Amino acid sequence: MNEVSCRSCGTCVLVEKFSPQHTSVQWSRSAMRACTELSRPGTHAHTCTALRESIDAAVQSGQLSVSTRDVDVRTRGRTVA
Amino acid sequence: MNSDSEVRVIDAGAPPTRFARGWHCLGLADSFRDGTPHTVAAFGTELVVFAGEDGTLNVLNAYCPHMGGNLADGTVKGDSLACPFHDWRWNGKGKCTGIPYARRVPPLARTKAWPTLEQNKQLFVWNDPENKQPPADITIPRIAAAFDDEWTDWTWNSMIVEANCREVVDNVVDMAHFFYVHYGFPTFFKNVFEGHIASQYMTSISREDMMGETAKALGGKNTLHSEASYYGPSYMIDYLRSDSADLSVEGYLINCHYPITENRFVLQYGAIAKKPQGVSPERAEQIAASFVGGLGKGFEQDAAIWKRKSRINNPLLCEEDGPVYQLRRWYEQFYTDVADISEEMTARFEFEVDTTRAVTAWEAEVAENLAKRAEQAVAG
Numbered sequence: 511m512n513e514v515s516c517r518s519c520g521t522c523v524l525v526e527k528f529s530p531q532h533t534s535v536q537w538s539r540s541a542m543r544a545c546t547e548l549s550r551p552g553t554h555a556h557t558c559t560a561l562r563e564s565i566d567a568a569v570q571s572g573q574l575s576v577s578t579r580d581v582d583v584r585t586r587g588r589t590v591a
Numbered sequence: 592m593n594s595d596s597e598v599r600v601i602d603a604g605a606p607p608t609r610f611a612r613g614w615h616c617l618g619l620a621d622s623f624r625d626g627t628p629h630t631v632a633a634f635g636t637e638l639v640v641f642a643g644e645d646g647t648l649n650v651l652n653a654y655c656p657h658m659g660g661n662l663a664d665g666t667v668k669g670d671s672l673a674c675p676f677h678d679w680r681w682n683g684k685g686k687c688t689g690i691p692y693a694r695r696v697p698p699l700a701r702t703k704a705w706p707t708l709e710q711n712k713q714l715f716v717w718n719d720p721e722n723k724q725p726p727a728d729i730t731i732p733r734i735a736a737a738f739d740d741e742w743t744d745w746t747w748n749s750m751i752v753e754a755n756c757r758e759v760v761d762n763v764v765d766m767a768h769f770f771y772v773h774y775g776f777p778t779f780f781k782n783v784f785e786g787h788i789a790s791q792y793m794t795s796i797s798r799e800d801m802m803g804e805t806a807k808a809l810g811g812k813n814t815l816h817s818e819a820s821y822y823g824p825s826y827m828i829d830y831l832r833s834d835s836a837d838l839s840v841e842g843y844l845i846n847c848h849y850p851i852t853e854n855r856f857v858l859q860y861g862a863i864a865k866k867p868q869g870v871s872p873e874r875a876e877q878i879a880a881s882f883v884g885g886l887g888k889g890f891e892q893d894a895a896i897w898k899r900k901s902r903i904n905n906p907l908l909c910e911e912d913g914p915v916y917q918l919r920r921w922y923e924q925f926y927t928d929v930a931d932i933s934e935e936m937t938a939r940f941e942f943e944v945d946t947t948r949a950v951t952a953w954e955a956e957v958a959e960n961l962a963k964r965a966e967q968a969v970a971g
Contacts, residue, residue: 528910528911529910531943532910532943532944533941533942533943534914534940534941534942534943535939535940535941535942536938536940537785537938537939537940537941538934538938539934539938542785542938542939548939556781556783556792556941557941578910579908579909579910579912582908582916
C-alpha cells in the first residue's frame with residue numbers, strides 16, 4: 511500500500527488500487543483523528559471527499575499506480591489466525 | 592519447480608475454541624414471554640431464558656449449581672425460576688432467593704446471570720469469555736421503523752447451520768456471490784470496517800435472465816439499494832430499498848446468529864417492510880410479504896453453500912474479490928481479550944470494489960443465456 515496525503519488537511523493514509531475503479535484506504539487512529547471531514551458527525555458512511563480527490567490526483571499524476579492481488583495471496587495467504 | 596506448477600492447498604485450520612465477545616440476538620423478545628422457561632443451546636453450553644412476574648427477561652446458566660438439574664424444565668415462581676429437581680429458586684441476577692425445604696440459603700449459592708438487552712423488540716445476551724460487563728458504547732442501535740404503524744411487524748425465521756459462524760460473517764465482503772447466488776448485478780459495492788462495526792453499501796440491478804418471483808412481485812426490473820452493518824460480531828441490520836418503474840419498497844432485514852458449538856450455529860433472520868403508499872392495505876401486505884419472503888429464499892441459498900464448503904484460512908483472491916483478509920482481521924477483535932486488541936483490528940478500513948469490470952464479464956454471461964433461450968424458443 512502507498513502513502514497518500516490529503517491536499518486539504520495533510521492527513522496521511524495508505525492507499526491501494528487493483529484497478530482504476532477500485533480503491534482501498536487504510537486509516538490509522540491518528541489519521542482518523544486528524545481528518546477534518548471524518549471527525550464531523552454524519553459523514554462516516556462512505557469516505558472523506560477531499561481525500562478521495564487527493565487519491566484521484568495522485569493516480570493522474572502517476573504517483574499512485576494499479577497493483578495486483580499477488581502480495582495478498584502470497585503473504586497473508588499463508589495462514590490467517 | 593516454477594510457480595506455475597505449484598498447487599494451492601487449502602489451509603482449513605481449526606475453528607477457535609472460544610466464542611465471540613458481544614451482543615447476540617436470541618430471537619423476538621415476546622417469544623420468551625409465555626410464562627415458561629426456554630432452553631437455548633449456545634456458546635458451547637445450555638442457557639435458560641425466562642420472564643419473571645415483572646416482565647423482565649432473564650438469562651441464566653441452565654444447570655442448577657445444586658445438583659445439576661435443568662432449570663429450563665422448571666417453573667417461574669414470582670420473579671424467580673424454580674428448579675424442577677429440588678425447587679431451589681433463582682432470580683435474574685443469578686442469586687438463590689430461596690430453598691423451601693432448607694433453613695438457610697448457602698452463602699455460595701450463586702449461578703451465572705448473563706447480561707441481557709432488549710432492543711427492536713428482540714432479546715440480546717452478552718457473551719464474554721473474560722466475564723466482564725458490556726461497555727456502554729457497545730450496544731445495538733434502535734430501528735425506529737420497528738415501532739412504526741406504517742411498517743409491518745417482524746417476520747422471524749431460524750435455521751441451524753452445520754458450520755462455523757465465521758462463514759456467515761464472510762458474506763459481508765462477498766460481492767460476486769450476489770450475481771451467482773442472489774441473481775443481482777452489483778453496480779456499486781463498498782465495505783467500511785471501523786471499531787466494532789463492519790458495513791457494506793451496495794447498489795445492484797436485477798439479472799434479466801434470472802427474474803425470480805420476488806423481482807416480478809416488486810415490479811419487474813429493479814434497482815436494489817442496500818446499507819448493511821454488523822454491530823458487533825453477530826447482529827446485522829440491513830436497510831433495503833428496491834426501486835422499479837412503478838413501485839418503491841423499503842425494508843429492514845435483520846441477519847443474526849449465535850454459536851451453538853464451534854461447528855454449528857443458529858442463523859436467524861427477520862424483516863419488516865414499509866406498507867407502500869397508494870395501494871390498498873391488502874395489496875400493501877402482499878407486497879411486504881413478497882419482499883420479506885424473497886429475502887428468506889436468499890438465506891436458504893446461502894446456507895446451502897455453507898453447509899457443504901470447507902473452512903479456508905488462506906483464500907486465493909482475485910482483483911475483483913472483496914477485502915476478505917481485512918474483514919477477518921476486524922472479526923478477530925471479538926476473539927481477542929480486550930487488552931490485547933490491536934489498532935489493526937479496529938482502525939478504519941475502506942474498500943470500494945471494481946464493479947464495472949466484473950459486471951462486464953457477467954453482462955456477457957447474461958446475454959449468452961438470454962440468446963440461448965431465444966434460440967430454444969424458436970427451435971421448440
